[in-house]
Amino acid sequence: MAKEVDQEETSLDMTSMIDVVFLLIIFFILMPPKKMEGQLQSYLPQDGQSETPPPKDEDPPPKFYIDMVSQVEGDKVKTQIKFNGGLVTTVTSLSIPALDKIYEMPSEQKRKILEEEMANDEAMLDPNVSPDMMKLIKMMGDAAVGSPENKDTDVIITATTNVPFKVVLAILNAGAGAEFKNLKFSAPDKAKIFAPD
């Protein structure tokens, strides 16, 4: 005996969902590519530590020092980068008054100048492009040769108050490139940094 079964046709209307999905795809295709925001790591001095820690017998002083000293010359800031006291390179960037002028310019002109400055920075500060920064990485690597533990040695970074931050970050970048793990900032002179403008 055959049983009659109701064979109701079931169908799902996908039209509207496909519409929205296509809109989404178009949105993500047209969206300007976002530059990847990455990060670099460093350590701060412990509270109460003096500006230059006195060497003790049981606590040998750190081996590597990177110093940055800036000098403002008109519209330019010249920053000397030294590794263990020896000059590695001098980088030039725009001074604060020059930047103030640029930021007052119409947006198109400002964008153009900042893009030029960025290309200039890349040429001077990116180890993949700049021979001087590559030299710094090599010097750090050579100084660490002898023991694999040397890459765990503290690298003490000192910078004067007027060094542009991008140069400080370029040094952290070079340290990361040389695979040093303990990049530390020395304690700054509190009176100088907290002095009013």
Add this chain to the structure above:
Amino acid sequence: MDLTSMIDVCFLLIAFFIMVTEVSKAEVVEVFLPQASYAEEDVNPPDDRVIVNITRIGEVWIRGRNFGKPNDPDAKKDIELEFKNYAEGVPFNEETQASELTVLVRADAHVENRYVQCVQTLLVGAKVMKLHYSANNPSGDS
């Protein structure tokens, strides 16, 4: 016409955009980030991470609030208090004698180092030792 699936997708979209806008508004201020080819991708940041933005002129922004320049005595006091409050909210590591607080500094490429040093010094006062700095990776590699 069956509108169920379209309504589903639209609600998801609305939820996504609301969440993204809220987070970015509160934490991040527009700064001209420096470039670093060895910068690592910022993956799985802790929920209690504090992002400190430092603008070109040295103003410090934390969680949507402008504290002003950190070398101004009033601003310094406020930032110091803010950092201490954040540091108290996370465990203290007895071994390293430092707070486990994670801080990400987003400083403008053109800001003078002194303002970053002020923030660093105030973080040292709050027993924070480990810092991360934001940078654009021009190659996009991690």
